[in-house]
Amino acid sequence: MSDVTETESLEPPIADTVDNPVSGIDQTAGNFSYKMDYEFDAGTGLSEKTVRYISSVKKEAPWILEFRLNALKQFLAKPMPTHWATKDLENINFDKIRYYLSSGQKPKRTWDEVPDDIKKTFERLGIPEHERKFLAGVEAQFDSEAAYSNIKDIVSKQGVIFVNSTEGLREHPELFRKFFGKVIPTGDNKFSALNSAVFSGGSFIYVPKGVKVAQPLQAYFRINAENFGQFERTLIIADEGAEVVYMEGCTAPKFSTSTLHSAVVELVALKGAKIQYITVQNWANNVFNLVTKRGVAHEEAEIKWIDCNIGSRLTMKYPGVVLKGRKARGEVISIALANDGQHQDTGAKMIHAADETTSNIVAKSISVGQGRSTYRGVVHIPKHLKGCKNNTECDALLISPNSRTDTYPAITVRGDRNSVQHEASVSKVSEEQIFYMQQRGLTEGQAMSLSVNGFINDLARQFPMEYSVELKRLIDLEMEGSVG
Amino acid sequence: MPQLEIKDLHVSIGEKQIVKGLSLTVRSGEVHAIMGPNGTGKSTLAKAVAGHPSFTITSGDVLLDGKSILAMQPDERARAGLFLAFQYPSEIPGVSIANFLRAAVQARLGEGEELDATAYYKRLYSKMDMLQIDRKFTSRAINDGFSGGEKKRCEILQMAMLEPKFALMDETDSGLDIDALRIVADGVNALRSTNLGVLMITHYQRLLSYIVPDHVHVMWDGRIVKSGDKSLALELEAKGYDWVKNELVPA
Ligand SMILES: Nc1ncnc2c1ncn2[C@@H]1O[C@H](COP(=O)(O)OP(=O)(O)OP(=O)(O)O)[C@@H](O)[C@H]1O
Ligand SMILES: [Mg+2]
Numbered sequence: 210m211s212d213v214t215e216t217e218s219l220e221p222p223i224a225d226t227v228d229n230p231v232s233g234i235d236q237t238a239g240n241f242s243y244k245m246d247y248e249f250d251a252g253t254g255l256s257e258k259t260v261r262y263i264s265s266v267k268k269e270a271p272w273i274l275e276f277r278l279n280a281l282k283q284f285l286a287k288p289m290p291t292h293w294a295t296k297d298l299e300n301i302n303f304d305k306i307r308y309y310l311s312s313g314q315k316p317k318r319t320w321d322e323v324p325d326d327i328k329k330t331f332e333r334l335g336i337p338e339h340e341r342k343f344l345a346g347v348e349a350q351f352d353s354e355a356a357y358s359n360i361k362d363i364v365s366k367q368g369v370i371f372v373n374s375t376e377g378l379r380e381h382p383e384l385f386r387k388f389f390g391k392v393i394p395t396g397d398n399k400f401s402a403l404n405s406a407v408f409s410g411g412s413f414i415y416v417p418k419g420v421k422v423a424q425p426l427q428a429y430f431r432i433n434a435e436n437f438g439q440f441e442r443t444l445i446i447a448d449e450g451a452e453v454v455y456m457e458g459c460t461a462p463k464f465s466t467s468t469l470h471s472a473v474v475e476l477v478a479l480k481g482a483k484i485q486y487i488t489v490q491n492w493a494n495n496v497f498n499l500v501t502k503r504g505v506a507h508e509e510a511e512i513k514w515i516d517c518n519i520g521s522r523l524t525m526k527y528p529g530v531v532l533k534g535r536k537a538r539g540e541v542i543s544i545a546l547a548n549d550g551q552h553q554d555t556g557a558k559m560i561h562a563a564d565e566t567t568s569n570i571v572a573k574s575i576s577v578g579q580g581r582s583t584y585r586g587v588v589h590i591p592k593h594l595k596g597c598k599n600n601t602e603c604d605a606l607l608i609s610p611n612s613r614t615d616t617y618p619a620i621t622v623r624g625d626r627n628s629v630q631h632e633a634s635v636s637k638v639s640e641e642q643i644f645y646m647q648q649r650g651l652t653e654g655q656a657m658s659l660s661v662n663g664f665i666n667d668l669a670r671q672f673p674m675e676y677s678v679e680l681k682r683l684i685d686l687e688m689e690g691s692v693g
Numbered sequence: 694m695p696q697l698e699i700k701d702l703h704v705s706i707g708e709k710q711i712v713k714g715l716s717l718t719v720r721s722g723e724v725h726a727i728m729g730p731n732g733t734g735k736s737t738l739a740k741a742v743a744g745h746p747s748f749t750i751t752s753g754d755v756l757l758d759g760k761s762i763l764a765m766q767p768d769e770r771a772r773a774g775l776f777l778a779f780q781y782p783s784e785i786p787g788v789s790i791a792n793f794l795r796a797a798v799q800a801r802l803g804e805g806e807e808l809d810a811t812a813y814y815k816r817l818y819s820k821m822d823m824l825q826i827d828r829k830f831t832s833r834a835i836n837d838g839f840s841g842g843e844k845k846r847c848e849i850l851q852m853a854m855l856e857p858k859f860a861l862m863d864e865t866d867s868g869l870d871i872d873a874l875r876i877v878a879d880g881v882n883a884l885r886s887t888n889l890g891v892l893m894i895t896h897y898q899r900l901l902s903y904i905v906p907d908h909v910h911v912m913w914d915g916r917i918v919k920s921g922d923k924s925l926a927l928e929l930e931a932k933g934y935d936w937v938k939n940e941l942v943p944a
Contacts, residue, residue: 636786639783640746640747641783642783642784642785644740644743644745644746644767644783645779645782645783645785646785646793647744647766647767647768647771648743648744648767648768648771648776648777648779649768649771649793649794649797649800649851649855650768650771650772650797650800650801650855651768651796651797651800652766652768652800653766653768655796655800656768659785659788659792659793659796660785660786660787660788662787662788663785663786663787663788663834664786664787665787666787666788667787
């Protein structure tokens with residue numbers, strides 16, 4: 210069943226100019242796929258039968274099937290949100306997509322047990338090595354299910370649960386059910402409804418009271434099959450005073466037909482807890498990436514989303530925080546790079562629902578060639594609250610005359626006991642700047658790459674080293690490739 | 694012996710002809726000064742030689758060590774040993790001097806060759822010390838918020854790090870205070886002894902008393918109308934451009 214298809218050989222990235230280069234996960238090496246015989250295949254197209262198949266393969270409790278079927282109804286009933294979003298959504302052909310593909314529902318606990326081809330995939334992406342070096346746990350999802358999932362003993366002994374959603378539902382049903390679908394209700398939007406109907410994979414994490422997980426937990430989502438839809442569902446609960454950092458990476462090979470990735474991620478930070486959720490994704494440029502991400506921060510809790518979107522045909526993603534308890538804090542740091550033929554429609558939502566809550570949004574987008582980036586922000590502070598603060602900063606960088614950027618901030622701040630600050634800027638990389646850098650011996654691509662990295666530098670510095678190196682490498686590759 | 698040869702160069706911007714047949718040869722170790730009134734085409738000449746895409750070379754040639762560089766990209770010309778110290782250096786937000794120069798030095802290494810970071814920083818600091826630039830500047834973004842004089846010093850720092858064969862220095866003296874002028878001049882003189890060829894554009898005789906030129910050229914309306922030794926600069930300062938206009942420019 211093995212047969213590697215090298216769709217295209219990628220040139221090696223130029224050397225890092227970071228002061229202490231560390232090798233990160235290599236998502237630049239994502240353009241390959243294996244021919245697989247999947248044991249479990251829900252076929253093509255979406256119907257009640259598809260949903261029942263997925264649920265039965267997973268041997269789910271009846272309430273979950275109910276939940277799914279209800280979600281399917283809502284998905285079918287909801288129109289495409291093209292009254293505000295791009296018409297490109299109409300090009301998704303839901304009848305041509307495969308909704309579930311796997312070779313089994315139980316992930317392996319050691320890499321040795323993982324089937325060769327799947328193991329090879331993750332080795333090529335550098336996951337096992339990365340895990341040894343600096344992670345507390347790893348889940349590696351291959352199409353619909355996790356192929357590998359493991360957590361270091363020292364972390365599980367603290368009572369931390371880190372499994373995929375299938376296992377989470379089976380082994381921790383009460384905990385799961387208590388929070389599942391509460392942050393993002395099924396009907397939140399068309400794609401959250403779709404995910405709720407056919408979800409598979411994703412992480413379930415519970416960090417007990419007062420436990421601070423020292424190293425990050427990492428999930429890696431890999432699409433291998435063509436015409437496939439990946440619908441992972443992640444739920445992270447940090448109990449009172451707990452702290453956890455979760456990182457996700459995603460890649461898919463370049464197929465000629467489009468692929469759909471539609472995840473739902475829910476975070477719950479109970480009193481005084483801290484969750485940091487970091488995404489660096491590099492989808493191939495035919496992936497529709499339509500993801501709903503939201504967290505609820507209780508009293509004095511903190512949720513921080515760091516979201517880096519590179520690649521994909523269309524990304525629509527607006528990570529949000531509902532600031533539910535007094536003094537809760539929410540933050541979204543977003544970086545999006547739209548290259549030729551890509552549209553990054555990203556942003557953030559901050560819903561203040563208690564006094565003295567603070568939120569911070571910093572969004573930076575880069576448009577290259579015909580690339581288009583859109584920022585959509587929602588900041589909501591109702592009138593009866595006091596002492597709330599929001600700071601929003603969105604900066605766009607345009608690389609070429611044809612690039613495009615739009616900003617749609619929606620800030621509804623009522624009452625005079627709250628404060629907001631909003632700054633926006635659009636800048637261009639000028640011909641003079643490129644010439645200046647070229648005059649020092651850098652190629653046009655290197656020069657553009659350097660200005661883009663300079664533009665996001667203050668944000669990238671806040672990332673864990675491995676991820677800022679990774680981000681830089683992806684940007685270098687994008688910019689090198691964008692020069693004719 | 695390495696030389697930079699500009700041969701009957703004609704440069705235009707759009708339809709407008711700016712440089713109108715200019716010839717000049719700079720040999721290794723030589724310093725040539727070009728003086729001339731505002732708008733006469735000095736910066737245009739320098740940028741066109743460096744390969745700026747806005748300028749079209751309509752005829753003539755530029756040869757580096759006997760080979761034409763006109764078909765080369767600006768970065769190829771730079772790596773071949775040509776350096777331009779800009780009259781108005783660009784600001785590059787977010788890109789630190791240290792990272793930028795590191796990338797520029799790395800770009801000059803062969804394939805697979807890795808830059809030795811420790812040695813690089815050692816060299817960078819020694820050049821900064823020589824030019825009396827505070828080491829804190831390494832982490833500042835290139836030219837971003839720099840004073841006029843700081844920008845000029847930063848140009849010379851880059852030149853010292855990249856060790857070009859030929860440098861086109863466009864009004865490096867303007868904006869420098871008296872001490873900085875001396876420091877920069879010492880720097881250039883030190884490089885000059887290591888076979889650097891310099892084409893220096895300036896309005897002021899003062900720079901030329903620190904960096905004594907081998908040749909002085911007077912440029913007028915896109916052409917060199919008179920060449921001589923260092924005394925020509927003094928004569929020009931004494932007589933002014935009316936003298937050039939009335940006596941040197943063919944009617
Ligand atoms: N990008 C441009 N577009 C149009 N005209 C230009 C452009 N760049 C330069 N020029 C014109 O070309 C002429 C020569 O300019 P240049 O900058 O070369 O002069 P210069 O001799 O360096 O003057 P200065 O001593 O003031 O620096 C000027 O008339 C200037 O306005
Ligand atoms: Mg000039």
